[in-house]
Amino acid sequence: MYRLALNMLFGDRAKLAMLLCGLAFSALLMAQQSSVFFGIMSWTYxxxxxxxxxxxxxxxxxxxxxxxxxxxxxxxxxxxxxxxxxxxxxxxxxxxxxxxxxxxxxxxxxxxxxxxxxxxxxxxxxxxxxxxxxxxxxxxxxxxxxxxxxxxxxxxxxxxxxxxxxxxxxxxxxxxxxxxxxxxxxxxxxxxxxxxxxxxxxxxxxxxxxxxxxxxxxxxxxxxxxxxxxxxxxxxxxxxxxxxxxTVIWSWGERSLARNTFWWFWTNTGIPFSFGTAVLLGLFVGIAISGQTFYSFVLENLKYFAAIKAMGAGMGVIARMLFVQAFTAGLIGFGLGAGMAQGIGRAMIEKGMPPFVMYPQILWATFVLVLGISFVSAIIGIIKVSRVDAASVFRG
Amino acid sequence: MSTLAHTIAVRASGVDMFFGTPENQVVALQQADFEARRGELIMLVGPSGCGKTTLLSVIAGTLTPQAGTVEVFGQRLDGLGQEELTAFRRKHLGFVFQSFNLIPTLTVIENVMVPLLIQGRPFDEAHARSLAIIEKVGLKGREDGRPNALSGGQQQRVAIARALVHEPPLLICDEPTSALDKDTGGHIMELVRDLSRSPERCVVVVSHDHRIFRFADRIAEMEDGRISRVVDDPKLLDSTHL
Known part of the structure; x- marks a missing residue:
């Protein structure tokens, strides 16, 4: 069923494009803003x-x-x-x-x-x-x-x-x-x-x-x-x-002057709040666009999901189908967004402004957040499908 | 057990079904009794709102009645939970819907494969079996196309292939010809009738379309939430009442 779930997703190219745009933009915003933030913070030490x-x-x-x-x-x-x-x-x-x-x-x-x-x-x-x-x-x-x-x-x-x-x-x-x-x-x-x-x-x-x-x-x-x-x-x-x-700011320990400097700026300036707001914005925009698009995708396919339910598919199977669809879109969206962030970052590094440091941890965090957006989108879809009565397929 | 008991495919006895709140209750089925035999094509007919679709849903296990018993190929449905009903439908039922309900983003063969994949069959096996049944319904060569590239009759053939690919004993057809012209509807019903000619199968068709009544072995007429009469010879049914 998962193969068919993916074919359902890729079959509706307009919806897929919209979904990927939302996820990619969200990933781009989160990765790029975080990288600029850590770039600026790396200047502190x-x-x-x-x-x-x-x-x-x-x-x-x-x-x-x-x-x-x-x-x-x-x-x-x-x-x-x-x-x-x-x-x-x-x-x-x-x-x-x-x-x-x-x-x-x-x-x-x-x-x-x-x-x-x-x-x-x-x-x-x-x-x-x-x-x-x-x-x-x-x-x-x-x-x-x-x-x-x-x-x-x-x-x-x-x-x-x-x-x-x-x-x-x-x-x-x-x-x-x-x-x-x-x-x-x-x-x-x-x-x-x-x-x-x-x-x-x-x-x-x-x-x-x-x-x-x-x-x-x-x-x-x-x-x-x-x-x-x-x-x-x-x-x-x-x-x-x-x-x-x-200068490894990710590790624990009070001996590093660089790390202490980093955290001093973190706690005593408005920089993290400012960039954190942008990252949160990326997350919310991602949830809003992707959630809405995925919900609309589920709505359009609702009668087919109802038919699949009537044919004997349990909610577990349908939930897994929706997760496969949402996470696949999330993976592609993350790839596109992170790739664009890298491209913009390279251009920034060549110009030297603004500073850009994309730690692997930023990519991992963005990846997890994009999957979180996909998860929320899938849950919204699953709730909708779970409320559909299998008998509704006989009502025309 | 009597011989008659062996021939009964579907039996619903004293089925009550209500919708809405106690203050604003709509009676869909009231002490409805229905029987369908193995190897026959039986049609459920009647005016709109008489309870045909509700009875079909009860037989299909997508609705649980408030009272009465339902038995399909020897399996009592009234005591089953949702998961058991889902499993029952997966194994024993095939559906043909009024609006086909073919998934437009999947190919013809992928649509037909759905019931087998729901059963957890391997992809390759599902593909081979689907290909065989697509050929049987006369759509060989169209398996990789999208449903919306087919005519209405061809789409309904795909829906029939999907309903039968997992060889269910009970085929439920909800207004299978309402979206088709007379000739195409006739061809589809010929196919459905041929499929019903097996002691291991029963076909229940809900229809308003008097043009296809001649394909039925028996016709059960519904009125006010119950079967008002069962006609053994479809020619005797006065369609002007429907």
């Missing part, structure tokens, strides 16, 4: 991705990576003395205004790294050398920042255009010159400011007036010591907070 170290140490009151509470410089020595620490390097992060040559101001994320070890330096430099940071007044700017902070010039067509900054260009931070010696490739941040790398000592100069400039300490464990073990030791011996650098 961008420093953890761009500044690489196995263990991060912060003030005990720090809740997330964008909210550094300055430490004393002497804390670095205390951490270095903890058993199991291979090395520890200072890190400064702050948001400061940069004054461009044309007089414009741009907010930047200033990152000061240890000049001896370059711990926390960007992984990919597209122009320049990291060692050049040891030269006076030098910085490395990220690619996107170089474009954002570019100079406004007049093009051959007479229209103004922005020319990206390049090695050798300069700008000012707190009236101190910053000369670009490299362009790096890093992930963009939620806060929007370009990443500008310099040495830790020079960063102190750029943030005049700040009494404390040590935002975090980047720590490497000795061989045989796990990051989690080292975190325990640092916290026990220094009273500071130590974090692991893993």
């Amino acid at each position: 961008t420093p953890m991705v761009n500044i690489r170290a196995q263990v991060w140490v912060s003030d005990p009151m720090v809740e997330q990576v964008n909210d550094a509470k300055p430490l004393r410089d002497t804390d670095l020595g205390r951490v270095r003395s903890v058993d199991g620490v291979a090395w520890a390097a200072p890190l400064h992060t702050s948001f400061v205004q940069a004054r461009m040559q044309d007089g414009n101001f741009k907010l930047i994320t200033l990152v000061g790294i240890d000049a001896d070890t370059f711990a926390g330096a960007p992984a990919v430099l597209t122009q320049g050398r990291i060692e050049d940071l040891r030269l006076p007044d030098t910085v490395i700017v990220d690619e996107w920042g170089a474009a954002l902070m570019g100079r406004m010039t007049v093009g051959p067509d007479g229209k103004p255009r922005s020319t990206p900054l390049k090695v050798g260009d300069t700008f000012e931070v707190n009236d101190i010159q910053a000369r670009i010696v490299g362009i790096c490739k890093v992930k963009r941040a939620f806060t929007g400011g370009p990443f500008v790398y310099t040495t830790y000592d020079r960063a102190k100069g750029y943030t005049l007036g700040a009494r404390r400039t040590l935002s975090f300490m980047l720590v490497e464990p000795q061989k045989g010591v796990t990051p989690a073990e080292l975190c325990d030791r640092i916290e026990r011996d220094t009273g500071l907070k130590a974090w692991t650098s893993d």
Whole structure:
């Protein structure tokens, strides 16, 4: 009977198309909005991705990576003395205004790294050398920042255009010159400011007036010591907070600074509510369109279902037929919707805006929700068919 | 057991059937008695609202009467639950409906296969048996077409094939010719009559169509929810009363 049930479904192409449109649109909306949401949320812990170290140490009151509470410089020595620490390097992060040559101001994320070890330096430099940071007044700017902070010039067509900054260009931070010696490739941040790398000592100069400039300490464990073990030791011996650098937000554990940052934004901003509303909208639209279309499909076939009942099919058989029809439509609708979401996502990734991260969990959740829509649709149909009297087939 | 008992296919005795609320009750059947024999084609006739369709539904086990007994090929229906009635219909009954009730999105052969698949027969077996009966009703070569590509007579032949594919002993036909012209209706009734000529089968036809009364072995006339008379020779029935 299931084969016939499918033939009944595929035989009515107009209804099938409508049903698939509803399910696909719903799947698209849920998958796409969730992926953009997780893309934006992945920007919240961008420093953890761009500044690489196995263990991060912060003030005990720090809740997330964008909210550094300055430490004393002497804390670095205390951490270095903890058993199991291979090395520890200072890190400064702050948001400061940069004054461009044309007089414009741009907010930047200033990152000061240890000049001896370059711990926390960007992984990919597209122009320049990291060692050049040891030269006076030098910085490395990220690619996107170089474009954002570019100079406004007049093009051959007479229209103004922005020319990206390049090695050798300069700008000012707190009236101190910053000369670009490299362009790096890093992930963009939620806060929007370009990443500008310099040495830790020079960063102190750029943030005049700040009494404390040590935002975090980047720590490497000795061989045989796990990051989690080292975190325990640092916290026990220094009273500071130590974090692991893993960015898998799905796993449990309080050690990951990225995960804590993710959940901080989850609970303290309206972003989840906003995107959650869109996802719920997708779910309700899916239920409304698919439920209505499937119900109309059942209504059109009601007299045939009544005939099948009269011929001796129990409600169990008919219910399974309706489930097969609804779930098949759900599977196809999910495939179409998820495929479209992937396509849109690829286009977004190429443009870089808005951020798009489609975790497998998003696909699974969308799959389950679409099957839920199919289930609801099938139940609506089953209720209708169950109320049909088999004797009604004799009433013309 | 008497010889007569062996020849009875359907027996309904003292059947009462009411619809609606006690304050607003509609009497459909009142002490209705009906018998159909094996190997015969019996027609139920009468004016609209006389209870033909209700009696047919009671015999088919799609309605349970408030009083009386119903026996079909030795099986009492009045004590059966819904699941048992469903199983009974699945095995023992074939239906031909007034408006054919062929599923338009399925092919001819798929429509015919439905009763066998409901019985849980394997797809290949159902396909082979359906093909054979489609050939028997004269529609060979049309099995892969859709029902709405066929004429009314051909569609009713498909409906008959569907009703018989699982070889039920009782064939129930509800106004089988009402949607057909005289000649086509005649051909269909010839086919139905031929099918009734088996000691293991009985055909009950409900009809308003006096043009087909000549195909009946007996005609049971209904009036006010009961059988008013049974005519052994259809020619004796004055159709102007119907």
